[in-house]
Amino acid sequence: MAGQMTLFSSLNVESARLARLGNSAEAARVACAAEELEAGPEFAELRHIMSYLSGYDAQQVVDGVMPEDAPAELAEALKAVARRTEQWRTSELTLTTLAEVITGRIAEVHKGYVVLVRVGGPATMVPRWMAVAAQRDTVGSLLALVMDKLDDGRAVVEAVPAIDVDDHTGTGRFSPFGRGDPRILSITEADELLLAGEPQPLRILVPVLIEE
Amino acid sequence: MSEPDWRIRSGGLADRGLLSSFDCANPAVEFEVEVERFIRTQLIDWASAPGAAGDDPRLLLALVRATGELFGVAAHERVIFQGSDGNQFNATKLEVAAIARAWQGCCFRTGERTSDVLMSAVMADVSARVPPRDSRVFGIVHKDNQRSIALCRRYGLMEEMSSPDLNYLRLVTAHRSPFRDHN
Numbered sequence: 025m026a027g028q029m030t031l032f033s034s035l036n037v038e039s040a041r042l043a044r045l046g047n048s049a050e051a052a053r054v055a056c057a058a059e060e061l062e063a064g065p066e067f068a069e070l071r072h073i074m075s076y077l078s079g080y081d082a083q084q085v086v087d088g089v090m091p092e093d094a095p096a097e098l099a100e101a102l103k104a105v106a107r108r109t110e111q112w113r114t115s116e117l118t119l120t121t122l123a124e125v126i127t128g129r130i131a132e133v134h135k136g137y138v139v140l141v142r143v144g145g146p147a148t149m150v151p152r153w154m155a156v157a158a159q160r161d162t163v164g165s166l167l168a169l170v171m172d173k174l175d176d177g178r179a180v181v182e183a184v185p186a187i188d189v190d191d192h193t194g195t196g197r198f199s200p201f202g203r204g205d206p207r208i209l210s211i212t213e214a215d216e217l218l219l220a221g222e223p224q225p226l227r228i229l230v231p232v233l234i235e236e
Numbered sequence: 237m238s239e240p241d242w243r244i245r246s247g248g249l250a251d252r253g254l255l256s257s258f259d260c261a262n263p264a265v266e267f268e269v270e271v272e273r274f275i276r277t278q279l280i281d282w283a284s285a286p287g288a289a290g291d292d293p294r295l296l297l298a299l300v301r302a303t304g305e306l307f308g309v310a311a312h313e314r315v316i317f318q319g320s321d322g323n324q325f326n327a328t329k330l331e332v333a334a335i336a337r338a339w340q341g342c343c344f345r346t347g348e349r350t351s352d353v354l355m356s357a358v359m360a361d362v363s364a365r366v367p368p369r370d371s372r373v374f375g376i377v378h379k380d381n382q383r384s385i386a387l388c389r390r391y392g393l394m395e396e397m398s399s400p401d402l403n404y405l406r407l408v409t410a411h412r413s414p415f416r417d418h419n
Contacts, residue, residue, distance in 0.1 A: 092351070092386030093341040096265045099382050164396040164405060188379070198401035200376035201274045201331065203288070207400035208376065211317045211325070215397045219317065219325045221411030223372040226363055227392045230348045230356040234296065234364070235245040 029082050031071055033058040034109060041123065041172065057112055066108045070101040088185025089159050103189045110189065127168040127186050133161060140167055154183035239301060241344040244357040247295035247309075252280045254297070254306055260334040267378035271334050275309050279332065283311060291315065292369075293331075294361055298354050307339040308354035312362060314369055327408070328362050330375035330393075333384075355391045374408035376400060 035058035042051035061067060073095060074082050081091040090099065131147065132139040138155045141147045150169065155161040166186035173179045202208060211219070247255070258275050261268035274282075282288070283295040291313040298308030311331040316324050339350045362369050375393055377384045385405065393407040400406055 090382035092383050094383060096262055099380060200404055209315055209317050211319050212398045216319045216323055218395055224392060224410045226359040226371050228356045228359045230352045232244055232357040232360045234357060234361055
């Protein structure tokens with residue numbers, strides 16, 4: 025059918041990588057695992073939710089961008105698929121040694137590069153155009169670098185959009201509505217630098233009259 | 237020119253009943269429930285608190301013109317950011333903005349999204365306040381609330397400040413940096 029989209033597990037990429045390296049038996053095994061995941065309940069839920077999206081929005085999701093009108097369940101479904109995939113992937117030594125993955129959050133954005141900070145780890149600079157290609161070139165975005173070693177001196181690095189799959193069920197005592205909470209209005213030196221400039225004009229996309 | 241399908245008005249104490257049944261949350265999504273609970277049980281008190289009058293709290297209600305159905309709720313007020321060395325920055329806090337579940341992702345006959353009508357009302361209201369509000373608007377959004385994050389970015393809340401909590405982002409409208417090259 026015209027415009028129809030089929031979702032595949034990212035394990036197929038791993039399978040192709042193994043095949044490219046001549047490991048056909050492992051490639052076939054990973055391809056089977058991908059098929060199993062695609063037949064599982066997490067993928068079924070994701071497919072169901074995405075079937076209600078427009079073709080454009082569905083492509084956005086595949087590209088790592090959440091449409092603003094997307095249902096909240098979509099993020100949960102994506103996380104469930106990611107968790108399931110990661111569980112399988114990390115249990116397979118073949119895959120974990122095949123390509124190194126560095127995942128972190130963008131902490132700074134500069135003209136030519138972004139600074140990617142690993143959770144609890146060091147920071148690394150990434151060319152900004154790579155973050156742009158992954159649609160993760162804003163502060164706070166999650167980005168993953170997949171490094172495919174070619175030989176001791178060379179590697180292919182692919183920047184891919186990442187999502188947070190952690191279960192932070194304990195939300196603590198913070199409330200975004202706490203008027204007296206100093207955390208809401210206290211700012212850091214970095215914030216001060218950010219706020220020191222001239223605010224851009226506000227965006228009003230629809231003319232609106234407000235009745236008192 | 238015909239009137240739009242919606243109308244926006246400021247809210248007050250008389251709207252307590254209207255807000256008490258506002259339905260904007262999927263019960264399975266905690267951060268949505270948190271917003272709904274605030275709107276239903278605290279927003280009127282927030283808007284009418286005597287001690288907060290100096291902050292010019294504003295409650296905006298978005299209604300379907302033909303039926304009077306409440307499809308959106310938003311609120312904002314004046315605040316002052318406090319730096320560690322005593323520096324202060326005026327700003328407007330977008331306290332809450334929510335679309336009723338039945339209207340989420342919907343457009344009016346003339347094509348405007350319900351979310352655009354509500355957010356445009358917020359920005360227009362901030363712009364029209366006397367004395368003038370600082371055009372620096374920020375909101376606190378749960379980090380998993382992708383729809384709200386996308387909507388904030390659509391309305392210029394592009395910059396991420398330090399987080400007040402692990403689970404929340406503090407997004408603020410963009411600034412032209414005084415240190416940036418203007419070439």
